[in-house]
Amino acid sequence: MIRLLAGRLLQAAVASFGVLTIVFFVMRLSGDPTLLLVPEGASAEQVAQLRAALGFDRPLVVQYAAYLGDLLRLDLGESLVQRAPVAGIVGERIPYTLALAGGALLVALGIGIPAGILMAVHRGGVLERALAALVLAGQSLPTFWSGILLILFFGVYLGWLPTSGADSLASLIMPAIALGALTMSTFARMARISVLDELSRDYVTAARARGLSVWAAVSRHVLRNAAIPVVTIAALEIGNLLAGAVIVETVFAWPGIGQLAIQSIQARDFLVVQTVVLFVSSVYIAMNLLADLAYAAIDPRIRGRS
Amino acid sequence: MRGISPGMALILLLLVAFIVAALAAPWIAPFDPLRQSLLMRLRPPGTTVAAGMYLLGTDDLGRDLLSRVLHGARASIAVAALSVSISLAFGTLLGLLAGWFRGWVAVAIMRSVDTMLSIPAILLAVLTVAVLGPSFLNLILVLGLTRWPRYTRVAYAQTLQVATLPYIRAAEMAGAGSARILWRHILPNIAGPLMVVATSEFGLMILFEAGLSFLGLGIQPPYPSWGSIMSVGRQYVERAWWLTVFPGACLFVLVLCVNLFGDWLRDRVDPRSQGR
Numbered sequence: 001m002i003r004l005l006a007g008r009l010l011q012a013a014v015a016s017f018g019v020l021t022i023v024f025f026v027m028r029l030s031g032d033p034t035l036l037l038v039p040e041g042a043s044a045e046q047v048a049q050l051r052a053a054l055g056f057d058r059p060l061v062v063q064y065a066a067y068l069g070d071l072l073r074l075d076l077g078e079s080l081v082q083r084a085p086v087a088g089i090v091g092e093r094i095p096y097t098l099a100l101a102g103g104a105l106l107v108a109l110g111i112g113i114p115a116g117i118l119m120a121v122h123r124g125g126v127l128e129r130a131l132a133a134l135v136l137a138g139q140s141l142p143t144f145w146s147g148i149l150l151i152l153f154f155g156v157y158l159g160w161l162p163t164s165g166a167d168s169l170a171s172l173i174m175p176a177i178a179l180g181a182l183t184m185s186t187f188a189r190m191a192r193i194s195v196l197d198e199l200s201r202d203y204v205t206a207a208r209a210r211g212l213s214v215w216a217a218v219s220r221h222v223l224r225n226a227a228i229p230v231v232t233i234a235a236l237e238i239g240n241l242l243a244g245a246v247i248v249e250t251v252f253a254w255p256g257i258g259q260l261a262i263q264s265i266q267a268r269d270f271l272v273v274q275t276v277v278l279f280v281s282s283v284y285i286a287m288n289l290l291a292d293l294a295y296a297a298i299d300p301r302i303r304g305r306s
Numbered sequence: 307m308r309g310i311s312p313g314m315a316l317i318l319l320l321l322v323a324f325i326v327a328a329l330a331a332p333w334i335a336p337f338d339p340l341r342q343s344l345l346m347r348l349r350p351p352g353t354t355v356a357a358g359m360y361l362l363g364t365d366d367l368g369r370d371l372l373s374r375v376l377h378g379a380r381a382s383i384a385v386a387a388l389s390v391s392i393s394l395a396f397g398t399l400l401g402l403l404a405g406w407f408r409g410w411v412a413v414a415i416m417r418s419v420d421t422m423l424s425i426p427a428i429l430l431a432v433l434t435v436a437v438l439g440p441s442f443l444n445l446i447l448v449l450g451l452t453r454w455p456r457y458t459r460v461a462y463a464q465t466l467q468v469a470t471l472p473y474i475r476a477a478e479m480a481g482a483g484s485a486r487i488l489w490r491h492i493l494p495n496i497a498g499p500l501m502v503v504a505t506s507e508f509g510l511m512i513l514f515e516a517g518l519s520f521l522g523l524g525i526q527p528p529y530p531s532w533g534s535i536m537s538v539g540r541q542y543v544e545r546a547w548w549l550t551v552f553p554g555a556c557l558f559v560l561v562l563c564v565n566l567f568g569d570w571l572r573d574r575v576d577p578r579s580q581g582r
Contacts, residue, residue, distance in 0.1 A: 011420070018421025023433070030437050140562040142513050144520050144533075145554035148540060152551070156544050163543065243426030247517050251540060261429075262521055265436040277433050281425045288424065 004296055012289045019281045023274055024067055032056065036270040037080050050080075071278075081269040090257060090275045096166060097256030100249065101241040103176030108183035108237070113230065115184075116191025117223075120199060121214055131188070138185035143244060147178035147251040164253035175252040179244055183237045190233050194226035228295065235291035239284035314570055317563045324560050328379040335373035336361070339530050343368035348546045363548040366538055374530035375553050381519075381531040382560070385446055386511035392450025394457055394504050401461025402488050406469060416462065419455040427452060431514060435523045445524050449511055460503050464496035498575035505568035509561045516557050532557050 027033050034051040042050075051057050055066060070077065076086040115135065119128045154174060155163035162171045198204060199214075199222060207217045246258035253259065257276045264272040310318070327334070336358050346355065346368035353360045362371040404415040434448045468474065469492065477487050518524035519533030527534060532553035539549030 014417060015421050015424040018418070019425050022421065022425060022430070026430070026434050026437055029434065030439075036437065136562070140509075140558060140565055142516060142554070142557055142561070144517065144536060144540075145550070145558060148536065148543060148550045148554065151543055152547055156547075239426065243428050246428060246432060247521065250521055261432065265432070265523070270437070273433055273436060277425070277429045280429055284426055285424050 005293070008289055008292050012285050015285050015288075016282065019278070019285070020068065020071060021064075023277055023281075024064055027270065027274060028060070033270075036268065039081050040268060076275050076278075077271050079269050079271050081264075081267050082272075086271050086275045089272055090260065090279060093255060093257045093260045094279070096254060097242060097245050097249070097258060099172060100175055100179060100245055100254055100256055101238060103172050104180030104183060104241050105234070105238065107176050107180035108187050109234070112184040112187030113191050116188040117195050117218065119188065119192040120195035121218060123196070135185045135188045138181040138188075141181060143178050143182070144247050144251050146181055147174065147248055150174040150178060151252075166255055171252075171254075175248050175254050178251070179241060179248040182244065183241060186233060186237060187230065190230050191226065194229045195222055198222040198226050232291045232295050235287045235294060239280070239287045242280045242283055314566075317566050317570075320559065320563045321567060324379060324556075324563070325383065327376055328383045331373075331376040331380050335370075335376045337370035337373040339369060339373040339377045340528050341369060348542060348549075350546075351548050362552050363546070365535065365549055366542060366546075371535070371548060371552060374535055375532070375556055378530045378532040378535060378553060379556065379560075381442075381525045381529070382512050382515055382557070385442070385449065385515040385524075386508050388446045389449035389453065389511050390504055390508050392446070393453040393507065394500065396451070397454030397457025398461045398493075398500060400454065401458040402465055402492065404458065405462045405465025406484060406488055406492070408466075412462070415458065419458050422452070422455045428514065428517065431518060432521065432523060435518060440518075440523045440526055442525060445515065445518065449514055453507060453511070456503050456507065457500060460499050461496060464499055465492055468492050468495050502568060502572045502575055505564060505571055509564035509568065512557070512561055512564065 027036065030036065032051070034047055034054065034056050037054070038047055038050055055063060058066075074087075076090075078084065079086050079089055082089060115131045119131045119135075122128050151163045151174065154161045161174055162168070165171055195218065199218075203221060204217050207221060208214070212220070242257075245254075245256055246261060248254065249256045249258035250262050257279065261273050261276040264270070264276075337360075343364070344367070346353070346360070346364050347366055349360055349364045349368075351361060351363040351371075353363060360370050360372070362375065365371055365374065400415050400419075404412040430452050431448050434452070435444055438444045438448070465488075474487060474491055477491055482490075515524055515531065516533035516536075519531040520537045522534070522537065524533055525531035535553045536550050539546065539553070542549055
């Protein structure tokens, strides 16, 4: 168990380091990062001054070391557009994105898991076909289209829900459904496959032979075993939901970090964009780690392997 | 071809229709997709004028929506095809090298794969396009150069398997060099699974192009893309439903067809996965 833990931690550390490196070089792809950071309309002298002040005139290796050092001290820098620390700018938007991702996860779990179980139990039936269509739609509907369709129907046509903003809990409903649809499909597929796998095992046949109904077998034995892959996927999906929030937040004008990233690109505030990417990637890596560990904790068969 | 169900035939037909529409857009579009007419702003589908009918209505600058949607198919399919080609070539090459030479080459390549996969792809694309500035070429380069890891994973795993087969040893003993073995003997054998990945990536790239254009980071106005048409449509959602419904429906149907085609291809290449 300890070897496994150490191995996974090392893996996460390597991935984090890789992400930092990629982001560093992407920010320098255009040649001079100073130009990405100065407010629009700055004079050549101001740019030169700033380049020296920010150290962009130093060799790349030195810049890279300084960048890593700053991040290790959790110093994310200051936005030159808003003249405020980046950490604060991003930090105040994070709760909104977490609320959105949480709502989407709730939608995905609440619909996806029962749908997957029903599909497995009613294999070959009409219900399976109907649910399969729902899953397929969730998988193929682009979030920005399903989001707009929800707005058209519930917001404009019926007038039940607000079409944008984050004024009340009702504002969260449509973005959460739009964002959660893809994850819902993933859960339904996973739940279906793992319940089907379990249903074909000997212990289920034995239980059925003793006269247990399918549903009793499912609720007493199958779900516990089928839960393992679903828990793993749930952790991974949280990272995907945060990334998907970029588009959904733009559709619904939801004031989270995704909308912030896009607004910051338009305002040429690249330090904020960089911070959002680093934040989401860290959550992504942390969730991967958590998924691996949860998997090992739940399933004793994994522990022996490295 | 044997064994094509009527459903599959319909999907193939639709895919061909999309490709033909994209290729023939300049000749079949009823209007110039860029010609504005401020008197005809936001007209609903079916509006008739002397020059013809706006079958799908007009946008906020009075441009014909049908013509713009047809030309938008060009952008979608061109971006997806080109970026998939780049990432397929690049990813496969790395996977072949890792699987053939193993050792530190494999460690280095597969570690970079893990790292690339730990940055959410859409965010990496957003950051890179934003830094480089949005353009058709940058869009293809960014998508092409960020989406290779999945191909590398598949090519690596498949190469490891194929490399131990007797005929590869035979080729080696006959004096064939690494490059020749990889190109002539291994690549043809691992092409099937790679095409399955490429198909699912093709659908994903269509969505990425539309998503980035929706965010203003893809195809730039005035040139039409389904994503950018819909982003204008979002602003006029209460007055002009057609601006979001039609391009979105095209996007949905195209991606659905690509995904279903991919599933069908996967079942053919790997019969074990059937029914999953």
